[in-house]
Amino acid sequence: MRATVMHNTGDVRIENVPDSVIQKPTDAIIRVTRACICGSDLWPYNLGPAAGGQRMGHEAIGIVEEIGSDVHRVRKGQVVIMPFANSDGTCMFCEEGLPTACVHLNFFGNGGDMEGAQAEALRIPNADGTLYPLDVDADDPLMPSLLTLSDVMGTGHHAAVAARVARGHTVAVVGDGAVGLCGVIAAKRLGAEQIIIMGRHADRIALAKEFGATDVVSERDDAAVQRIMELTGGFGAHSVLECVGTEQSIATSMAIARPGGAVGRVGVPHYQVVPTADQMFFKNISVAGGPAPSRAYIAELLPDIMEGRIDPGRVFDRTVGLDGVPDGYRAMNAREALKVMVRP
Ligand SMILES: [Zn+2]
Numbered sequence: 001m002r003a004t005v006m007h008n009t010g011d012v013r014i015e016n017v018p019d020s021v022i023q024k025p026t027d028a029i030i031r032v033t034r035a036c037i038c039g040s041d042l043w044p045y046n047l048g049p050a051a052g053g054q055r056m057g058h059e060a061i062g063i064v065e066e067i068g069s070d071v072h073r074v075r076k077g078q079v080v081i082m083p084f085a086n087s088d089g090t091c092m093f094c095e096e097g098l099p100t101a102c103v104h105l106n107f108f109g110n111g112g113d114m115e116g117a118q119a120e121a122l123r124i125p126n127a128d129g130t131l132y133p134l135d136v137d138a139d140d141p142l143m144p145s146l147l148t149l150s151d152v153m154g155t156g157h158h159a160a161v162a163a164r165v166a167r168g169h170t171v172a173v174v175g176d177g178a179v180g181l182c183g184v185i186a187a188k189r190l191g192a193e194q195i196i197i198m199g200r201h202a203d204r205i206a207l208a209k210e211f212g213a214t215d216v217v218s219e220r221d222d223a224a225v226q227r228i229m230e231l232t233g234g235f236g237a238h239s240v241l242e243c244v245g246t247e248q249s250i251a252t253s254m255a256i257a258r259p260g261g262a263v264g265r266v267g268v269p270h271y272q273v274v275p276t277a278d279q280m281f282f283k284n285i286s287v288a289g290g291p292a293p294s295r296a297y298i299a300e301l302l303p304d305i306m307e308g309r310i311d312p313g314r315v316f317d318r319t320v321g322l323d324g325v326p327d328g329y330r331a332m333n334a335r336e337a338l339k340v341m342v343r344p
Contacts, residue, residue, distance in 0.1 A: 003119030025070035028127030030062030050111030057118030089129025144313025154294030156182025163264030167191030175243030188212030265289035
């Protein structure tokens with residue numbers, strides 16, 4: 001079978017790899033019908049993969065092709081969402097709604113023994129706890145939006161939940177990538193009154209406005225902070241969704257959070273120390289977030305997609321086959337594409 005393999009910085013290839021096989025009784029094999037490239041895939045693309053020959057991709061919808069002898073909640077032929085993290089669905093943390101802290105947690109496409117989803121097929125450990133069966137046809141027109149439940153929409157929602165978005169709140173979204181845009185959807189869905197998107201790309205800002213953004217801040221650094229203060233009566237935002245993961249983006253988030261506010265952090269941190277701890281302290285800012293428990297959010301978000309209230313699949317602005325994946329990475333890295341869907 002064919003799969004996406006990252007060998008080095010900027011070096012992504014489609015290669016023949018051994019067919020995925022059941023290794024444990026709790027495994028399933030899915031044939032991937034939709035996958036995509038994540039903004040977080042661009043970190044190894046620029047900084048180098050975790051291991052030479054890293055299998056890539058952690059977001060997918062597929063059809064169950066094979067199940068192990070101890071899989072009971074997933075059947076062959078079912079259409080399923082594959083969240084980016086593997087979880088057993090039974091441990092204390094899964095029970096508490098935090099499957100990304102599962103005692104059996106592992107991330108797909110991590111460079112270890114977890115296979116990647118930008119491929120024809122992959123092995124799913126703990127299939128009962130990980131996969132979320134859907135009652136739709138594999139070619140349902142809602143597929144792009146359903147695919148976002150594997151990560152990007154769940155992650156945007158997690159930023160909003162961690163930032164304690166509530167009815168009537170002022171929300172600022174740091175980052176105009178696909179996660180930030182899904183954060184706008186989530187903030188609106190949770191009743192935010194003012195939603196400020198920080199970004200500079202005309203097409204992304206246009207989409208953010210369609211998703212519910214009320215204000216746009218295109219300035220950088222101190223000028224951006226000043227502009228947000230002007231837009232919020234001088235106090236800052238109740239809720240800040242930090243969807244980038246750089247030291248600058250977290251510092252900006254602290255600066256624009258109002259006293260007693262909260263920062264929801266979902267950008268994978270590429271810093272060791274959280275900056276501006278003094279602001280965090282003197283403004284009584286809560287900082288929360290981490291890898292989104294996407295699996296746990298599907299039940300809440302799915303009806304809004306099925307009934308047309310939200311349409312996060314609009315973040316995909318390019319679709320490629322497996323052969324187009326290397327160019328998809330290039331295009332996302334060059335900011336030519338917002339998010340690339342893959343149809344193996
Ligand atoms: Zn668990």
